[in-house]
Amino acid sequence: MTKTQEEYLQALSDAVVFMEDEEIIDLVIEYHEAGFDTQEGIDGLIHGMMRVSDLYDEEEYYIPELILCADVMQMGIDQFQTYIPPRTQDSYLGTVVIGVPEGDTHDIGKGLVKIMLESGNFRVVDIGRDVPLEKFIEAAEEHDAEVIGLSTLMSTTMPETRRFIEILQERNLRDKYKVIVGGAPVSQEFADQIGADGYTESATEVVGLLQDLLNLETA
Structure with a gap:
């Protein structure tokens, strides 16, 4: 079944929160191939990192989790940036x-x-x-x-x-x-x-x- 953009954005956010490093690249590619906006996809990753920040503040996540979540977000952003023309x-x-x-x-x-x-x-x-x-x-x-x-x-x-x-x-x-x-x-x-x-x-x-x-x- 085809996902809506909202479902994709939630999945991108969740991938960061749950440190899904093996799934993130395929998820970004799938999102892009569905024709959705690249910057909004990046915003979905950032939303996930904001959730991670809240978990860190609440002491549910600690430095190791923070690092892993940031790595997943960076992997996703790097993949999204391959779809963006070089900036001047x-x-x-x-x-x-x-x-x-x-x-x-x-x-x-x-x-x-x-x-x-x-x-x-x-x-x-x-x-x-x-x-x-x-x-x-x-x-x-x-x-x-x-x-x-x-x-x-x-x-x-x-x-x-x-x-x-x-x-x-x-x-x-x-x-x-x-x-x-x-x-x-x-x-x-x-x-x-x-x-x-x-x-x-x-x-x-x-x-x-x-x-x-x-x-x-x-x-």
């Missing part, structure tokens, strides 16, 4: 440099943010983890970024985010970039204290945050 620079909503400051080697959260931003039509320059603050500025200058994102999972590297904003101020670059921060030990209160432009508790909220910060119209 002008087609992106903006360019974002993201990385994990020096002293922190955890990048699960950063990886999820990257997936969400790319799915939301942002160009993402991922400079990796354990990165000196100078590299963030160099990458932002090189790629003409509007936004710089710093992610940290360790409280010991939180001062680096404060120091980064101070460096921008010292170089008269603070007004040139929007700075967003995130990670398990980071809070809205901390973001306000250091003068960051934005913070999200969940990677699934980052696209909406940047749309607001950059005054982009939403559909």
Whole structure:
């Protein structure tokens, strides 16, 4: 029996939640061959990851499940992207440099943010983890970024985010970039204290945050 688009979208969402890595590619191909919209299919995968985020917050899922679910979502997105013509620079909503400051080697959260931003039509320059603050500025200058994102999972590297904003101020670059921060030990209160432009508790909220910060119209 032929599935409706709604049934396919639910199946895509479920595949992410239940870590169905062996089924996801065939499901995406089947969805595409049925003639349904590619971006809506990607949204179905993201919806699944939002459910996963809720399960993580409720402590029903933990880091290992989060990683596996993110892998399944990425597999699906990669397959969907084979159906999308290559983007030009002008087609992106903006360019974002993201990385994990020096002293922190955890990048699960950063990886999820990257997936969400790319799915939301942002160009993402991922400079990796354990990165000196100078590299963030160099990458932002090189790629003409509007936004710089710093992610940290360790409280010991939180001062680096404060120091980064101070460096921008010292170089008269603070007004040139929007700075967003995130990670398990980071809070809205901390973001306000250091003068960051934005913070999200969940990677699934980052696209909406940047749309607001950059005054982009939403559909």
